Amino acid sequence: MSKKLLVTGGAGFIGSNFIHHVLEQRPEDSIVNLDLLTYSGNLDNLSDVESDPRYRFVHGSICDRGLVTELVSSTDCVVHFAAESHVDRSIDDASAFIQTNVLGTQVLLDAVKACGGRRMLHVSTDEVYGSLPLDQPEVKFSEHFSLSPNSPYAASKASSDLLVRAFRQTFGLDVVTTRCSNNFGPYQFPEKVIPCFVTRLAQGMNVPLYGDGKNVRDWIHVIDHCEAILLVLEQGRAGEVYNVGGDNERSNLELTHAILDLMDLPKQRIELVADRLGHDRRYAISGTKMKEEFGWEPRRSAWPEALRQTVDWYLNNQSWWQRILARANADRQDARG
Ligand SMILES: NC(=O)c1ccc[n+]([C@@H]2O[C@H](COP(=O)([O-])OP(=O)(O)OC[C@H]3O[C@@H](n4cnc5c(N)ncnc54)[C@H](O)[C@@H]3O)[C@@H](O)[C@H]2O)c1
Incomplete structure (x- = not known):
């Protein structure tokens, strides 16, 4: 049966990849993309689908209650990506993070509640769990881990996760949450580490590496993430949280060396810089629940090939x-001025 999806934040990195993915994989479905076009929103990401009759763009904010309620009332389900997403910006000033990530999510939940009968998938992050030690590689985030966010960004996402949970418990809303690790792939705003490093190197600049470079992230290809979101949207159990990972843990130093190797550049292009405040040491996702419930595993995230394709992009x-x-x-x- 065909579905009408409301996608929030669809002009950003993951949202635009998700729109491409759904239009390819679900020819019957149609999408309304609500995006405020902040600094990280970019309609160029969607130029190839802008005349597709199954796709419509609406310029506006998830904090605009009237607009959001009107859009939710004419769709079957909501996939919520819209957010302020960059940790360093949240360290400079958390205001926009609270406004969009917390209050905006509340507006969306209120609209889903008011309209009734619609599923909402909330896209969250592994950063809500805080940091894992480097010396216990067997420990990974499961869905039962307590929320211990360390950055203002992670705290704003954890707050939105708790609101989603509360709207399920209190009002019985049909909500599901995904918590994913670090994404890589096309259309990522070039302040995030992989496009930042590739674009700097391509311009003849050095790359700034935080601290000792030993911080570990679990890298997942964005289309693996999109595939998991679509699966959870269609088959996830209401009220559940699903962790989504790439099974691909790499230190930042390893990542930087891999990019330099792929671009045939020397290690001297690395400049160690002062560490990020409160920098989480390690994130790692246990994919057991996604595997046991859906038989899902990441298929596109393995390095070096997946990283090579991204660098080439x-x-x-x-x-x-x-x-x-x-x-x-x-x-x-x-x-x-
Ligand atoms: N990038 C990652 O590695 C990663 C990992 C896990 C989870 N996530 C989550 O996935 C979601 C998308 O992340 P991303 O990397 O694509 O971010 P992004 O910064 O590339 O995109 C965010 C989008 O949201 C839009 N937006 C911001 N405020 C808005 C508002 N008030 N109303 C409507 N639109 C608004 C922006 O214009 C932009 O298009 C976020 O919720 C993020 O927390 C990201």
């Missing part, structure tokens, strides 16, 4: 990121 799509860098430069100049 940024090298082959320089005009995509050069437009973003030019816009960011112009914004900085405007801000300086």
Whole structure:
């Protein structure tokens, strides 16, 4: 049966990949993309589908109660990506993170409650669990881990997760939550580490590596994440949380060396810089629940091939990121007056 999806934050990195994925995998479905087009939202990510009759873009905020309620009332389900997503920005100023990630999620939940009968999938992150030690590699985040967020970003996402849980417990809403590890792939805003490093290196610059470079992340290809989201949207049990990982733990140093190798550049291009405040040491996801309930495992995340394809994508799509860098430069100049 065909479905109408409301996707929030669909002009961002994961949201735009998800829209592509759904339009390819579910020819009967249609999508409304509600996005505020903040600094990280980019309609270029969706230029190839903008004239597809199954796709419609709405420029607006998830905090706009009237608009959100109107859109939710004419769709069958909601997939909620919209967020402020960059940890470093949340350390500079958490205000927008609380506004969008917490209050915006509340507006969406209120609308789903008011309209009744709609499923909402909330896209969250492994960062809500806090940090794992480096010396216990067997320990991974399961869905039963307590929430111990360490950055303002992670705290805002954990708050939204708890709101989603509370709306299930109190009002019986049909909600599901996914908590995913670090994504990589095409269309990621070039402030995040992989596109940041590739684009800097392509411009002849060095790459700044935080602290000792030993922090570990579990890297997943964005389309593996999108596939898992679609599966949980369609088959997940109401009220459940599903962790989604790439089974691909790498230290930041290992990641940086891999990028340099793929670009045939020397290690001297690395500059160690002061560590991020409160920098979580290690994230690692246990994929047991996704495997046991759905037989799902990541299929596209294995390195070096998946990383090579991603590095190549940024090298082959320089005009995509050069437009973003030019816009960011112009914004900085405007801000300086
Ligand atoms: N990137 C990752 O590795 C990762 C991992 C796990 C979970 N997540 C989660 O996935 C979601 C998407 O992350 P991303 O990396 O694609 O982020 P992104 O920053 O690339 O995209 C965020 C999108 O949300 C939009 N947006 C921001 N505020 C809005 C508002 N008030 N109303 C409507 N739209 C708004 C932006 O314009 C942008 O298009 C986030 O919820 C994030 O917490 C990300």
